[in-house]
Amino acid sequence: MAANDKVNKAETAKEEPASPILIQMGIFAAILFVSSLISPLFPASFPVPTPVIGLILLYVLLATHIVKLRNVEKFGDFMISLIAFLFVPSGIQLAASLDILKAQGVQIVIVVLIATIVLLVVVAYTTAGFIWIRKNVFHRDVNIDD
């Protein structure tokens, strides 16, 4: 088990060269394409969008070692570093909803602010609670190596 868990460190330690960036993009494109074929199979009452399926697919491919970290790491880390910029059009999209904001705008923004903080704090402390139960009620190991 321990050997299996350390798989990532072993992979980086081997220092195989990273795949060329076009191959990395190709892997992302292939996963997105397959995900876009799977997404419509879910019923309208239980929507699962393409990128969420893609995230699960890429994780499964990595966990089964079909795709190695060095095949996707460089492009993936670059995309993650861009995420705040990629969100700018979504932010500016609010320009199309200014009329909604005029009606109940202040109340909505306040509720969203409260909701964001509540989700962050409640989920974080619920997790801490469950980990406390794991440790003190079931006496199971809770240590994580860094």
Add this chain to the structure above:
Amino acid sequence: MIILTETTPHMAVWGKWLGDALGTNAAGASAGNALFGIFLSLLVYLIGQWLFKIGKGFFLFQPLFVGMVLGIFILYLMAKAFGTDTATFYKSAYLPGGNIIFWFLNPATIAFAIPLYRRNDVVKKFWLEIVLSLIVGLFVSLFVIYFAAKLIGLDKVGIASMLPQAATTAIAMPIATAIGGNSAVTAMACILNAVIIYALGDWLVKFFRINHDPVGAGLGLGTAGHTVGSAKAVQLGSIQGSMASIAVVVISIVVDIVVPSFAKLMGLM
């Protein structure tokens, strides 16, 4: 602005030229020039980065927040100058370019499988705690959000629009419609979640002492701030990054199941 008033032939030519370039003229409206949207997005974000740097990291100068406010303001001014309303001008001039940048959220979202897999040891060890925490955490949060919205005076539609916001936009919007909310308001909530976490995340994590438990910090950031929260979590550490990435996926599926039941329970539908 004078360029569109067509007082002289010279000015009319300039107005037509600018309108064609922006895709706001009747003829060019469907085609639309994507370059303006891309340029404006980059410009406002880079101004945000610059302000953040000279403002020594003042939270209101976070590039995403500045980019959003400045971008909307510029579109508002330009719409006034072109004599149209902001929503129409946004659709014809900004949206074609904005959509191209927006598309890249697809590969960026699936890229979070990488930080998730990097700490697969934590996922394997705590998978049960992760799933339970997200289900219970969401349920508790829904009660708080419901009563907060009621107290602040949102109507039934407004309250229903606030409930699905923990999921990513593409899941939250159809659920909002299904439980009698307004999907445009829900989309706005999802976007604001990300902007709020991006601007206040570091401060909130410190203030509520969340980082004592890296697993909880990651799950909280991924739930509250979606992929932008995950990017924040990656900066805090590999465990947080991995947990936030798994939260984005699991919470979306949990919202799919829990929120319609909660809405029924509260008599919203």
